Amino acid sequence: MRVYPEQLGRHLTPLAQCYCLFGDDAWLIENARSQLLEAARQQGFEERISLEQDSGFNWNDLQNEWQALSLFASRRIIELTLPQAKPGADGSAMLTGLMAQPNPDLLLILRGPKLAAEQTNSKWFKTLDNAGVYVPCNTPEGQQYFRWLDGRITANRLMLDSDARQLLATLYEGNLLAAEQAVQLLALLAANRRVSAEELSQYFDDQSRFNVFQLSDALLGNQQQRVAHILAQLKAEGTALPIVLWAVFRELASLLQLKTAMVQRESLAPLWSKLRIWDKRKPLYEAALSRLSLPQIEAMLALSSTLELKLKQGGEEDWTLLTHLCLLFDASAHSALVDTRG
Known part of the structure; x- marks a missing residue:
């Protein structure tokens, strides 16, 4: 059971x-x-x-x-x-x-x-x-994580402003042990009184943890603030840029195949299976396909190739250019695209 x-x-x-x-x-x-x-x-x-x-x-x-x-x-x-x-x-x-x-x-x-x-x-x-x-006992994500955190806040009789709750969630996402310790400390520091985000920020540092698969979902879902946060944490934790680039390139390669089929009015059904995209993640890809054009996806793949060349030829890990690439999952960012492929 x-x-x-x-x-x-x-x-x-x-x-x-x-x-x-x-x-x-x-x-x-x-x-x-x-x-x-x-x-x-x-x-x-x-x-x-x-x-x-x-x-x-x-x-x-x-x-x-x-x-x-x-x-x-x-x-x-x-x-x-x-x-x-x-x-x-x-x-x-x-x-x-x-x-x-x-x-x-x-x-x-x-x-x-x-x-x-x-x-x-x-x-x-x-x-x-x-x-x-x-x-x-798997680390909860999304709304499951917020429900877990709310449960710990209630169990420890904490009173947090809504912005303080959001900040606490952001600081410790993916790190339940640190989140539990933070909640227990807050219960001692702020017993029987309400805590604001400003006060909470004085107590704690960002200890959230992410992986490249969570980055992929955030990119496809066009969650730009979350993308920036995950990238910063991955870099701070010492995640190798080639691993992050691999995840981004994989999603772009899948989007290219799917978008090409759409433009040619072909059925996507065989591709979902071929690309191992299960039903749970299809809405993420469908959202990305609806906002990104084929030329935009091709431009992003060209930019990823530039990043790869910098890595292989000069050993350069260009996190700034990687951030630029990730921003382009928002179609509106393409209007400000600077050609960096040279």
């Missing part, structure tokens, strides 16, 4: 046989784990065993712990970390077999990275999912 982190508290009494905490956000995983351990303590689980699937791990160790009698408590917790979320053939068979031996005095907690579709479709995962609870 899939339960999102904010819903976990409603699924802890009684505890299920196992809980799977997989995702890319360390704070969400640790927070879910803390809730589980506290609920387990209240329900008489006093002994905890920790195992990790490292290079020398023996799956029989898990079976032995599952079948062993506790020397200290009647109820036990087994925590198993899967660093790659890939138990292999032996592990898959072991986990599947153990779930066929339900034991109300044992609680199994699995932890690991974000799962791919092939893993959630595997037999071992489906068996665990049926026997217990799967908590996807």
